[in-house]
Amino acid sequence: xxxxxxxxxxxxxxxxxxxxxxxxxxxxxxxxxxxxxxxxxxxxxxxxxxxxxxxxxxxxxxxxxxxxxxxxxxxxxxxxxxxxxxxxxxxxxxxx
Numbered sequence: 434x435x436x437x438x439x440x441x442x443x444x445x446x447x448x449x450x451x452x453x454x455x456x457x458x459x460x461x462x463x464x465x466x467x468x469x470x471x472x473x474x475x476x477x478x479x480x481x482x483x484x485x486x487x488x489x490x491x492x493x494x495x496x497x498x499x500x501x502x503x504x505x506x507x508x509x510x511x512x513x514x515x516x517x518x519x520x521x522x523x524x525x526x527x528x529x
Contacts, residue, residue, distance in 0.1 A: 453508070454519060456508045457520060462495060492506050493506070
């Protein structure tokens, strides 16, 4: 099993932290394409990160039942907890 430091570094390198923090700011599920534009990355990159976060149980995905069949993403309770901790760490690091 990978160490916690390695996992955190991997999440940062792959933009997973940015995805989690962006989703934490949202009150409702967000369309993957909108998420990509908020992070300023390609949709493909964001979809890859979302898929990894799905496997980790940090986000869920839902699909519209009618056209255009968009996919929405939101944090799971576990994902929200992780995002809250990440946001708290960022706040501490920004303090002078």
